[in-house]
Amino acid sequence: MDATGKATKQTSLQISGMTCAACANRIEKGLSKLEGVAEANVNFAMERATVTYDPDKTGTGRMEEAIQKLGYGTVKDTVDLQLGGMTCAACATRIEKTLNKIPGVASATVNFAMETAHVEYNPADLSVQDMQERVEKLGYTAVPKREQGDPAERRKREVTRQKRKLIASAILSFPLLWAMVSHFSFTSWIWLPELFMNPWFQLALATPVQFYIGKQFYVGAYKALSNKSANMDVLVALGTSAAYFYSLYLTVQWALQGANGHHGPEMYYETSAVLITLVILGKLFESLAKGRTSEAIKKLMGLQAKTALVVRDGQELTIPVEEVLAGDVVLVKPGEKIPVDGEVLEGTSSVDESMLTGESIPVDKNAGDPVIGATINKNGRLKIRATKVGRDTALAQIIKVVEEAQGSKAPIQRVADVISGIFVPIVVGIAIVSFFVWYFAVDPGNFAGALEISIAVLVIACPCALGLATPTSIMAGSGRAAELGILFKGGEHLESTHKIEAIILDKTGTITKGKPELTDVVAEGIDEAAFLRLVGSAEKDSEHPLAEAIVSGIMAQGIALTAADEFEAIPGYGIRAVVEGKEVLAGTRKLMGKYDVQAQHAFERMARLEQDGKTAMLIAVDRQYAGIVAVADTIKDTSKMAVARLKQMGIEVIMITGDNERTAQAIAAQAGIEHVLAEVLPEGKAAEVKKLQAQGKKVAMVGDGINDAPALAVADIGMAIGTGTDVAMEAADVTLMRGDLNSIPDAIYMSRKTMSNIRQNLFWALAYNSIGIPIAALGLLAPWIAGAAMALSSVSVVLNALRLQRVKL
DSSP, X not given: OOTTSOOOEEEEEEEEOOOSHHHHHHHHHHHHTSTTEEEEEEETTTTEEEEEEOTTTOOHHHHHHHHHHTTOEEEOEEEEEEEEOOOSHHHHHHHHHHHHHSTTEEEEEEETTTTEEEEEEOTTTOOHHHHHHHHXXXXXXEEEEEEOOOHHHHHHHHHHHHHHHHHHHHHHHHHHHHHHHTTSGGGTTSOOOGGGGOHHHHHHHHHHIIIIITHHHHHHHHHXXXXXXXXXXXXXHHHHHXXXXXXXXXXXXXXXXXXXXXXXXXXXXXXXXXXXXXXXXHHHHHHHHHXXXXXXXXXXXHTSOSEEEEEETTEEEEEEGGGOOTTOEEEEOTTOBOOSEEEEEEOOEEEEOHHHHOOOSOXXXXXXXXXXXXXXXXXXXXXXXXXXXXXXXXXXXXXHHHHHHHHSOOHHHHHHHHXXXXXXXXXXXXXXXXXXXXXXXXXXXXXXXXXXXXXXXXXXXXXXXXXXXHHHHHHHHHHHHHHTXXXXXXXXXXXXXXXXXXXXXXIIIIIBOSSOEEEEEEXXXXXXXXXXXXXXXXXXXXXXXXXXXXXXXXXXXXOOOOOOSXXXXXXXXXXXXXXXXXXXXXXXXXXXXXXXXXXXXXXXXXXXXXXXXOEEEEEEETTEEXXXXXXXXXXXXXXXXXXXXXXXXTOEEEEEOSSOHHHHHHHHHHXXXXXXXXXXXXXXXXXXXXXXXXXXXXXXXXXOSGGGHHHHHHSSEEEEETTSOHHHHHHOSEEESSSOTTHHHHHHHHHHHHHHHHHHHHHHHHHHHHHHHHHHHTTOSOHHHHHHHHHHHHHHHHHHHHGGGGOOO
């Protein structure tokens, strides 16, 4: 929804042709100007635009047109569908028209003779399964032949292309570099072939480097200038062209003087050729490093099963997991990955869900139980019905959250964007001023020297490092967090989390396990095992959650239970049952009084248990007091450690609960929490968050239930326990996939580390340009050294960001 309450959509577009942060800024501004676009973010590192828009006013087609007008391209995925059921050319036309009408499809062509459809589409807007379903609604079948356009494959092809260019450029530039190095007095001992000094030979080597290998810089510069802006390509094209064309002028002049056959004047072909080689080397390193920042996504995708064994028309078929449809019956053998989210129809097994929950103990599954795709079936054969497939599965949703976080923009990046946008024109101005100062004042008449200095200024100032500083850190930080079970929904949340000063923790299901357990057994005048057998058999027929906790706790001790001959639930008192011919009473003090059981001496013991936050029940057998059983929602094993870690980080920890004050204080004491808000109604939780915010504190709320959703939405950072409800996770900014409260300090630590990394990157990127430009303007930096330093700055920023992928908690 936008500010007016109107429904908006969000899409992502993969962009090609960007060379620096200035390109990203220009595309962002261009998209933001489109009617119907509410917000546009362009991530230079991921080469992706994320756009929120009103579908009634604009669409992805207009966005793509706008991007192309600015001189860039959009990359789409393609798929070939094998069609079935067509009987004539009219069928093919019908399918083609239907596919082309689907939002997100750029083009679709259907070949009737081959019975295939070739579709170019935006994967952010729809999936292959959506196309299949649309074709099947028309009465035909569609099965993917092969999917192309994998981002990893695209990056691989780009890296291969850059490598080829680099090798060709290096081979052609090496003789020019050799000739230049041999001019230095300390390298006079180096042998130099006569041919290398011939201007025609140098021209022959430099020309393909300048115009074939360096073509990308001219194309990029033309696109930028034609849109009244400037980027890195402008700087590289200006600098290398100045060196090349001045050298060409000297070569022609030398030839006209009839000086063929001997050494020509000192030329600068090596400046342009070596610069282009170094820039391409930097781009290659940058591409390789940027590829590594998305390792987390690759790891998550690697968890997915590749194939599924489905039952169709009574036959078992092994098909790619992308072809599984909702409602399909899938067979999963022991040791195999469950391919999609579903429900068990037949079979019993234990399933390893540690990839999702972090819980190492396998979970038992029986008929009717839900299963999650990518979890591992340990020891039994399961027959499941697919309920969620493709991009609807839990894992696909996790991948989507991580991708969106990596593609989003943190507020700190806006600073870098503003600087990048005005940087290039200023640098061109500095280069021109440097040239005139040197040519007319410092070294009058030395055109070549002044030109070399202005080239060095242009090259050293490329703002690539500045553009990469923030997005690479966001990508690496959010990716590493995802591996640790922490999903940040956006870069802004990854940035804001480190500012948290107070954390409100919901009690039930967050600090505690959310499920009562049998904690205390006091048997009096009767053997404990016999006592438990009677209590468990009596409570077995009760549907009360506390009774379930008692029964499961007794059965866990290996005690066999029998069926009760009589059972009666007495609301507000407890239960009465007849087991093995004995009358068993279990309940409150009032129940004992009602049946004249003398149990007053046990009331003090019962009160002590209740002070510890436990629910205690008095037990009588044949109207004689026999003991007490107590149950409690116990705190998670890690809660105390997590609270201690938060306190060490200087964060105020508050517990909030709807429970009574006594129980709340008991649980808080066990977890090491001093501040308790008890007896708070669900709607009051959000009000308590606002009270703390009114004190000027940055507040985080952590919860797992539907009743926590309003407070999660109001808090500066809402954290949902991933083992909780979908509503809570939807309202939260951060999802903690594991029930472990240690994920909270882990999330804050990752945020702090990421912000520290971003600040380091921004400092070094700005410091590098701030120091490098005056050094170059003073004539202390040769252009080829400036080129090497520029390439190194971008690579160093990305490598620094990659350190986040090795963060240990």
